[in-house]
Every structure is written in C-alpha cells, then in structure tokens.
Amino acid sequence: MFDKLEDLIVRYQEIMNELSEPGVADNPARFKKLMKEQSDLAPLVEAYTEYKKAKQDIDDSLMMLDEESDPDMKEMLREELADAKKRVAELEEELKILLLPKDPNDDKNVIVEIRAGAGGEEAALFAAEIYRMYVHYAEGRGWKCGLVECDDTGIGGMKSVTFTITGAGAYSIMKYESGVHRVQRVPETESGGRIHTSTISVAVMAEVDDDIEIDIPEKDIRIDVMRASGNGGQCVNTTDSAVRLTHYPTGIVIYSQTEKSQLQNKEKAFNLLRAKLYDLKMQEMHDAEAELRRSQIGTGDRSEKIRTYNFPQGRCTDHRINLTLYKLDKIMNGDIQEIIDACIAADQAAKLAKMNQE
Numbered sequence: 001m002f003d004k005l006e007d008l009i010v011r012y013q014e015i016m017n018e019l020s021e022p023g024v025a026d027n028p029a030r031f032k033k034l035m036k037e038q039s040d041l042a043p044l045v046e047a048y049t050e051y052k053k054a055k056q057d058i059d060d061s062l063m064m065l066d067e068e069s070d071p072d073m074k075e076m077l078r079e080e081l082a083d084a085k086k087r088v089a090e091l092e093e094e095l096k097i098l099l100l101p102k103d104p105n106d107d108k109n110v111i112v113e114i115r116a117g118a119g120g121e122e123a124a125l126f127a128a129e130i131y132r133m134y135v136h137y138a139e140g141r142g143w144k145c146g147l148v149e150c151d152d153t154g155i156g157g158m159k160s161v162t163f164t165i166t167g168a169g170a171y172s173i174m175k176y177e178s179g180v181h182r183v184q185r186v187p188e189t190e191s192g193g194r195i196h197t198s199t200i201s202v203a204v205m206a207e208v209d210d211d212i213e214i215d216i217p218e219k220d221i222r223i224d225v226m227r228a229s230g231n232g233g234q235c236v237n238t239t240d241s242a243v244r245l246t247h248y249p250t251g252i253v254i255y256s257q258t259e260k261s262q263l264q265n266k267e268k269a270f271n272l273l274r275a276k277l278y279d280l281k282m283q284e285m286h287d288a289e290a291e292l293r294r295s296q297i298g299t300g301d302r303s304e305k306i307r308t309y310n311f312p313q314g315r316c317t318d319h320r321i322n323l324t325l326y327k328l329d330k331i332m333n334g335d336i337q338e339i340i341d342a343c344i345a346a347d348q349a350a351k352l353a354k355m356n357q358e
Contacts, residue, residue, distance in 0.1 A: 001099065005048050012041045036107075044098045051091040057084040100351050105206035105282075106172035111148065111275045112204050115160045117180065119198025124157030126183045126309075127200045129332060131161050134177070136334025143167030147258045148268050162272060164207070171206045176343040178204045179304045185311035195312060199305075205279040207271070214274045222246040225262060245269045252276055307339075321346045 015038045018024060025031045061081040068074050114131055116123035135145050148162040165174060182199050208214060224244040242257035243265040254276075256269040308317045309328060316331050316339070317324045323342050325331065331339070 001095070004099065005044070005095065008041060008044060009048065012038070012045045015041070040102070044095070047091055047094050047098060051088065051095060054084050054087045054091060058088065096352055096355075097348050100348065100355070103172065103175075105175075107169055108171045108209070109164060109166045109207040110170045110174045110204050111162065111164050111207060111272055112174065112177070112202065113160070113162045114158070115201045115203075116158065117199035117201055119183075119196065121153060121155070121157055122183075122187045122196055123198040123200055124153045124159050125187075126181075126198055127161065128152075128156055128158040130181060130200060130202065131158060131163070133332050133334050133336065134165070134174075135163075137336050138165050138167065138170075140334055141167060141173075143170060148272055149254065149256055149258065151255075171204070173340055174204045175206075176340055176347075177202050177306075179306035182305055182308045183311070184308060203279070205275040206282075208274045208278045212278065214277050216247070216270075216273065216277070220248050222248070223266070241265055243269050245273055247273060247277075250277070250280065318343070 015034055019031075019034055019038065024034070058081060061077050061084060065074060065077050065081070068077060112134060114127050116127045119126070138145050144166045146164040146166070148164060150161045151159040152161075153159060180199050180201050182197060184195055184197050186193055187196050222245070224246070226242050226244065241260060241262040241264075242255065243262060244256075245252075245254045247253075252273060254269045254272050256265040256272070259265045259268065304320075306318065306320055308315075308319065309332070310317070311328065314326050314328045315324060316328050318339055321342050323339060325338065327335070
C-alpha cells in the first residue's frame with residue numbers, strides 16, 4: 001500500500017509541475033484531464049501527508065519520553081503519543097478506502113427513471129412521491145433537476161417519470177437508489193382501511209460523456225414527431241414538438257415532450273437513449289463479473305427489492321444493509337442522506353473485506 005502511495009505522490013507532483021507550465025491551458029482537453037486527475041489525487045495526498053506527520057509525532061514522542069525525567073511532562077508526552085497512534089490507525093483506514101478502485105462513472109450527472117409497478121393507481125401515486133423526494137434531496141444538495149419525460153395519471157400520480165440530476169458526484173450518491181421500492185399503506189380509495197402493498201422501480205443511469213462512443217446507426221432508429229398529449233399539468237405542453245424515438249435492436253422507446261422546441265426534445269431523447277444503451281453495456285459487464293457484483297451495494301439486479309416504506313408505522317427499511325429508520329415523513333421530504341451514507345459505508349466495508357482476502 002505504501003509503495004503505491006509513494007508512486008501517487010510522485011505522480012501528483014508531476015501533475016502540479018505540468019499545470020504550472022505556461023501554455024498548458026492552450027490544450028483544453030489535456031488541461032481538463034490534468035485537473036481531473038489532480039482533483040482525484042488531492043484527498044489521498046493530503047491524507048498520506050497527515051499520516052506521515054502523525055508517524056513522525058510518534059517517533060518524536062518516544063524519543064522525548066526516553067530523555068524526559070519530569071513526571072508531569074512524561075504524562076503529557078504519553079497523551080500525545082496515544083493521540084498520534086490513534087490518528088495513525090484512523091488514517092490507515094482512510095487511506096485504504098481512498099485507494100479502493102473508483103467507479104469511473106462516480107463524477108457524472110445522472111438520468112433517473114421511475115416506473116410504477118404492482119399496485120395500479122396507488123403505485124403511480126407513490127412513484128410521484130418518490131420523484132418529489134429525489135427532487136427535494138437534489139435541491140438540498142444544490143443540484144439541478146430537469147424533467148425529460150413524464151406519463152402522469154391526471155390525479156397526481158405518475159405511471160413513469162424520467163429526469164436528470166446535474167451536480168458534482170451525483171452518480172456516486174444516486175447509484176444506491178436503483179432497484180424496487182415498496183410502499184405499505186392504506187390507499188385513500190380504500191374504504192375498509194386495509195393496508196395495500198405497491199411497488200415502483202428506480203433505475204439510475206450515468207449521463208454519457210461526449211467522448212464516449214455510443215454507436216447509433218440511423219437505420220436502427222425511427223423518429224416520430226407529434227403533438228404532446230396527456231392529462232395536463234407540469235409534464236405536458238401543447239405545441240407540435242413531442243418526439244418519440246424507437247431503437248429497433250433493443251426495443252427501447254423514448255418519448256420526450258417537456259420542451260417547447262422539437263429540437264430540444266429530440267436532443268433530450270437522444271441523450272436518454274445514449275444513457276440507456278451505455279447502461280445496458282455496463283449491466284452486461286457487471287453480469288460477466290458476478291463476483292464483483294455480489295460484493296457491491298446498490299449496483300445489483302434492478303429487480304431486487306431494496307427498500308420498504310411503511311406508512312402506518314412511520315418506518316423506512318433498507319433491506320440491503322438491514323437499516324430501519326422511524327422518520328418516514330422526513331425521508332419522503334428528501335431527507336435520505338443517512339440511508340445513502342449507510343449504503344456507502346457498507347459498500348466500502350464489503351470492498352475492503354474482499355481486498356483483504358486477496
């Protein structure tokens with residue numbers, strides 16, 4: 001581990017030297033790549049620098065303890081030694097986590113697709129609530145949301161909704177939301193007071209960078225232009241600008257109608273198609289690496305039930321990490337950070353355990 005850290009320190013210095021050279025910004029692509037690498041390495045370099053300082057503090061304290069005769073000074077030095085040893089242990093764990101292989105998509109923006117599953121209108125109502133939960137969460141982090149597609153029911157529900165989240169590290173956080181979400185509650189239409197169970201599915205896809213090639217031959221696509229339609233409300237406009245893309249090889253159909261411009265809707269539809277094709281490619285790679293997939297939290301099968309929202313008990317349970325919180329009202333209002341932090345911690349622990357076995 002420490003040989004690798006020393007190599008990374010050398011690489012970090014090389015990057016800093018290159019960034020300080022005149023004319024480095026004349027090549028925007030190269031400059032962007034260097035800045036990205038520098039940004040990725042900075043936390044590791046900072047932690048390793050602090051680690052070496054804490055190790056030096058231990059050596060200094062031990063040497064001074066040998067030379068010191070005053071009891072009070074010896075006691076103070078022992079406390080400093082204990083603090084330095086504790087900090088070294090903490091930093092070793094931090095460095096192990098920082099050295100874990102990083103998901104290349106972690107820094108990307110995301111496209112989120114929510115679909116109502118079992119439960120009819122109740123599932124559609126829950127899909128709309130989960131959509132609002134994510135929007136509130138994203139806004140709380142200073143991220144921006146943009147609607148791509150929405151099929152609403154006219155009474156507040158959504159059969160499906162697709163939207164973008166733009167913000168630093170959005171995928172590294174939101175990827176843990178992929179899977180089946182289950183709701184247990186008494187629907188407003190239920191006269192007997194019986195608790196119903198409904199489900200929705202959430203798919204989180206990384207936005208595809210322009211430099212990633214996703215081949216979409218013209219012969220594989222059909223583009224239909226039509227008037228936006230639906231039940232009205234925020235998801236529908238009344239201009240002849242809606243675009244429907246059909247991708248023959250995969251059967252993917254995308255309908256975009258949220259913009260007034262046909263060109264903008266077409267661009268949104270193609271961006272979503274590229275993300276879906278890229279996501280399919282990533283899923284195929286994960287399927288080929290079954291062991292890796294089993295060791296990760298939140299990047300498994302999209303049909304996996306990951307969370308239950310139980311309204312009568314005010315309870316939210318994440319089944320992947322056995323976490324139960326009794327603050328459902330806050331969670332539905334976007335307060336999901338505690339769940340995500342727990343998923344990240346579990347994911348890191350699983351990867352560290354796997355790394356220690358190798």
